[in-house]
Amino acid sequence: MKILMLAFGTFFFKYRNQAFPLIIVALFIAAPPTTTVLGSAALEQSKDIIALLIVLAGLVLRATVIGYAYIKRGGLNKRVYAKDLVTEGMFGVCRNPLYVGNMLIYAGLFLFHGNPGVVVVGSLLFGFIYQCIIYAEEEFLANKFGEAYSAYCRDVPRWGLKLSAFSASTEGMAFNMRRVIAKDYSTISSTLIALLATEFYRVAADSISDQELSYAIVLVGVFVGVVALTGLVSSLKKMGVFDELTAAR
Incomplete structure (x- = not known):
């Protein structure tokens, strides 16, 4: 299973800019967005507000990452690559903070659409794709940086946010x-x-x-x-x- 996920990760790392918009458009065309939740327009409005807050959280997280320590996520020639092991800024809080931000944005967009099938299928599909991409990146980083990367993985979560490390990891940096x-x-x-x-x-x-x-x-x-x-x-x-x-x- 891991080998298959690595293959998926390598593929989507290369073609995500083309594939992701097509997947979203296909999902949104498959079912129209909801106008009520359980027959209630008020619940629909509340759902939309929650969705927008989730999207905003994703954008703010991405802004925080880039504002402190930007790294190029496009790799080299559309393949996974990293010249240095970046551990400062938000990368001292989470190993994949840009991807966490992206997932918040996508989850918010799907929730804003509102169709249960779109919300569930979209969120699970993008979560799986990003996990595959992360596996591909982790394999490259482990092979290139060895014990330094292993120590980094032991200290910093893959998906979670270790907010207690934010102050130390951004010390001396300007947003x-x-x-x-x-x-x-x-x-x-x-x-x-x-x-x-x-x-x-x-x-x-x-x-x-x-x-x-x-x-x-x-x-x-x-x-x-x-x-x-x-x-x-x-x-x-x-x-x-x-x-x-x-x-x-």
């Missing part, structure tokens, strides 16, 4: 908000777009009533604003505005 924007704007943008698209899907699933038309227009306006802002940040990055941050840790 870099500009780096968060430069490195994570695409994740923030895609998350907002997914939420807005899901909400518009919910409103327009059957037909847009006169009462819902204004809300639908607002959703479209916000969507356009997010896309425009994303394009602006991307253009600034290509112009070299964030060049000095690329070299910064």
Whole structure:
């Protein structure tokens, strides 16, 4: 089973940027988002608030990771690779803090959609995929860094957050908000777009009533604003505005 998971992990590490959006779109198309929970619109609103808080927690966790100690997660030529063993910043709190943040975002998106099948299948599927990716990374890191990595694994949890270690692991480090924007704007943008698209899907699933038309227009306006802002940040990055941050840790 471990060998199969390693193969899955290697595959999804290489193709996750293409596969993940397709999986999410397929799941969301398979069933429309819910409009009530147990027949109650109030419960639906409460569920959506909880979902948004989970998504926010994931984004904040990712921002904290990148703001203190960013590491490139794309590997080398789309294969698992690491030049150094990074253990400072949030990597002293959790061995995979970016993946934990991602799982919170995905779980929140699935819960926001609301269909029980989407919530269960989506959360379990992405949890399994990330575990496979982690196995592939762990094998590489263990082979390259040996006992140093083994000691790191003994001290820092794979999925959990050892918050008691946060102060020590970030001592002497400064949080870099500009780096968060430069490195994570695409994740923030895609998350907002997914939420807005899901909400518009919910409103327009059957037909847009006169009462819902204004809300639908607002959703479209916000969507356009997010896309425009994303394009602006991307253009600034290509112009070299964030060049000095690329070299910064």
